[in-house]
Amino acid sequence: MSPAQTKSEPPAGLLAELTHRCPLGCPYCSNPLELDARELELGTAAWQRVFSEAAALGVLQVHLSGGEPAARRDLEEIVGHCAKEGLYTNLITSGIGLTKERIAVLAQAGLDHVQLSIQDCEPHSADYIAGYNGAFARKKMVAAWVTQEGLPLTVNAVIHRANISRAGKLVELAVGLGARRVEIAHAQYYGWAIRNRAALMPSVAEAEAAIAEVEALKQKLSGTIVIDHVNPDYYARTPKACMGGWGKRILNVTPSGKALPCHAAETIPGLIFWNVADHSLADIWASSPAFNAFRGVEWMREPCRSCPRREIDFGGCRCQAFALTGDARQADPVCHLSPHHGRVQQIAAELSQAGAAKSAAAYIYRRVKQREPA
């Protein structure tokens, strides 16, 4: 392929995974199974350079994420730097590690928005899912501190078998916490979630009931809270436009500085990722082999290649195509036009039955692998 990407539109968003450290252990965590150790994390100055390069490149919003970004003591400094660069700064947090004082300092430093994860609206279940006692109670306090500071709050709830019957109640909880926006995101099967697929997969009936409930609330609560609803992939007919198109809108930087087109991209074998320590962000965006691998439509096969939706959903998710078909160039098999589509529905049905037959979810919690002593 020729280097035809020189004219590509700049990225609108940068997802910065400041650390993989996190006190919680959510079984659907989107982080990779191999987590970056603390010693590998970029330092303050390196991140500041990345954010300055991002602003110059045309990035409009930065999402400070993890792991738990509050696990970094320099979070306040990083937020201050992003604000100085004029970047819209969004903190994606579990809330653990934040205090009233830290939130005040972050607001002062120029933070624009806080997105807080909530695991369930029943305290016991929420703490069980998070693998952390007292998480739910703490999160409610964090939500109050955020809104008292006057910062806009989004509640993010990942939906799966253990909480799917309470999807509507989670929206109500978000309203009660003073959120202006809530994400009801059906679990997506990457990272730890694919390991826990049988424990997470709801039945088709549960998924349909939750979708109907949340869609009805969308209308009813317009003007009160914005509901962003991420549909359950395995029960969809057409795929989501993953990342708004590969290498089109978003750039993800891992704790150790690897630049990825999507947080799960490392699961696709053979892709070459560049590190922010060796290349500028502009250089990575224009020329990194991983970013150019699935840009545009040239790489597509049928049925995507000649499909009228090819520039709407970009053939769906490359990582999911690889995970379910063994070939990242295939249509995302969530698509009803994919020859593998029947298999996806079959997997979902089998797993939801097999998982439900077991007792309460036997989760494999997300944990940093303990190193074997040398």
Add this chain to the structure above:
Amino acid sequence: MTDVVTTVGSGSRPRLPRGVRLKHDPARGEWFLLAPERVVKADNIAVEILRRCDGTATLDAIVDDLAQHFSADRARIQTDVKALLAELAAKRMMDL
């Protein structure tokens, strides 16, 4: 809250809430309205409207000012302004 359109009264003083800001982007040479998980391109007219939503000016005053600025029909401007503000309010991107 179900019929937001009717709440854009002529005396209301619209304001961009915290966490929603208008930004000029030199890289693209365009204006954007930035909000939680939202990036919305703002055309010239939207920029002129949004700049005036400072929480002090009333809707009436904003419409008067725009009608003069564009030497345009006041009634049409009022319709456009109300439509934009109602749409943004429904998305929690404008306080009325």
